[in-house]
Amino acid sequence: xxxxxxxxxxxxxxxxxxxxxxxYGPAKATVVDVARALGVSHGSVYRHFRTKAxxxxxxxxxxxxxxxxxxxxxxxxxxxxxxxxxxxxxxALFAAKRRKAGIDPELFxxxxxxxxxxxxxxxxxxxxxxxxxxxxxxxxxxxxTFAVADPATAAxxxxxxxxxxxxxxxxxEWEQPGVEAEFxxxxxxxxxxxxx
Numbered sequence: 001x002x003x004x005x006x007x008x009x010x011x012x013x014x015x016x017x018x019x020x021x022x023x024y025g026p027a028k029a030t031v032v033d034v035a036r037a038l039g040v041s042h043g044s045v046y047r048h049f050r051t052k053a054x055x056x057x058x059x060x061x062x063x064x065x066x067x068x069x070x071x072x073x074x075x076x077x078x079x080x081x082x083x084x085x086x087x088x089x090x091x092a093l094f095a096a097k098r099r100k101a102g103i104d105p106e107l108f109x110x111x112x113x114x115x116x117x118x119x120x121x122x123x124x125x126x127x128x129x130x131x132x133x134x135x136x137x138x139x140x141x142x143x144x145t146f147a148v149a150d151p152a153t154a155a156x157x158x159x160x161x162x163x164x165x166x167x168x169x170x171x172x173e174w175e176q177p178g179v180e181a182e183f184x185x186x187x188x189x190x191x192x193x194x195x196x
Contacts, residue, residue: 008040010048010058017059022106026113031055053117060118063111064125067096068132075132082140083191086158089136090187093129094165094174101171112168130155140194147196158190 006012016037020029031052035042049055074089101108115122133155140146148154164170165183173179 008038008044008048012038013045013048013055014059014062017055018063018107021059021110021114022104025106026056026110056114057118057121060111060114061121061125064115064121067093067100068125068128070096071129071132075135078139082136082143082145083194085136086133086140086191086194087187089133090158090162090165091183094162094183097166097168097171098174101168101174108168108171112171115168126159130159133158137194144196146194148194154194161190162186 013034017029017034020033020037023029024033031045032042034055035045038045045055049058071089071092074085074092077085100111130152134152137146137148137151137155137158141148141151146154162183164173165179165186
């Protein structure tokens, strides 16, 4: 590819990295492939991301942040009933994960591999998600809708109890007949456990 005159930014590198990962998979994708896709030297990529691991962690974070941002609006909508928000938040998380797995299964599989490599990034993502859920549960406690002693502990329990519907390890099960009814049954049970 001929050299580009467009300014090289971290965002452009991450977009190119995602495309290279989609094309070659995590085992074969290299920084040289990313540089080639951008029409720059691999040294130019390394000026933005010091190592291949840092680049892969950044692209994984960007991918996970899309879900975090999607759910942030539900968590921040304090004018609505907390029980409805808990249900919507969990449903939106399940839908986002299913959509990612269904629309681009190869890329989803790639990110599942990268997520294992980027344990710190994934840990921070899970913390962000449980913090959002904690805010909703706390609002519910303050409104008298929920009766739990510790909103953070309750939020972590909700997140863990619904893991089958958002943990990538269960992706193959998300298209099974009846999975929506199973999800609703689990959420109903959990929400009943939050009430006074």
